[in-house]
Amino acid sequence: MSDKFEKATGRDITGWMEFMREHGNPHELSHQELVKLASRGGASDWWSQGIAVEIERMIGRRQVGQTVTGSINASVTKTVPGEWTDVFEEFVAFMESRQLADAPRITATEKWRYWRADLADGSQVSVDVSDAKGKTRLSAKIDKLPTMEDRDRVKEEWRALLTEFSVTVT
Template sequence: MSEPVLRPTAPANAKALETGSGIAWHDWVDYLEAQDAAKLDHTDMARLALARILEVGKSTSPEWWAQGVTVAYERHIGRRQVGQTCDGSFSVTVSKTLPGDMDAVLERWQARFDSVVEFNGVLLSRKPAASSTEKWRYWRCGLEDGSTLSVNMQTKPTGEKTALAVNHDKLGSADDVEHWRAFWKAELTRFAQ
């Protein structure tokens, strides 16, 4: 692994990381530096963060926050860019809250998008497919550029609205993230009308 480039600023989500993990960001940096975490891969760094969170004992979702701390530290040391996953590809998520339960929203989504052959000029490589669990509805497809789409829907506790998130994964660059973020924001705005 190449020598990381230290980024002295705290992540934008530092307060959330502190609240969720029970450990302040500056304490995370000190701890991870003392553990020589920059030499670890993502998985081992996340294990180290998880062990520390469990030791402190203030988190209600330690695994979740261990991943968040790991990603933030990887960005801090220059190993990862915003939107970059641990495999080096990029990902973007755009979400919107819509009226109706998840079944109604999935039905509307399918009526609008099941017959498309391309998104933003990129052909589909895999036909759209829907699936469901008790708490979620999913709509997925692949694109010819190697990227994948997963549209996830979950009814909010009131039962009157649904959170819909478009996850566009396996993108090639940070520029692709911004390109697709703009596209999906516009699509979701149109879909909500």
């Protein structure tokens, strides 16, 4: 049976672990060293990061939802109809009406719009908005969660929030 790593790189995650062991002890390699090794093994930059993360999970260095620094995060996405720059403006107004953050930071590039804020519990949220082939993709990433137990609750809260927003999109 093929896994996502094999489909994308030609080598399944067990094969990547064997490759890592042939070139060093994965327990002793830093995240960046694992990334560089995966890259040398033929993985793209994006897949090299994913391989390194999965290897770290396999050796017990991190859990799902945990960053290389040990911080805990959660993410959810939602695709909605509409032109992405218009949807972003609607999202900003929607979030203002919810008063979840005192001073959100709004930035833009040619291909992305960002809504970022520090939340009362010390966590940080970044909502990235982009074109999804005629629709709009909203991706919320919540960093610096207080505990791993908060992760599922926060994911559900943001999933519900994005779903609530999706029914308001005109």
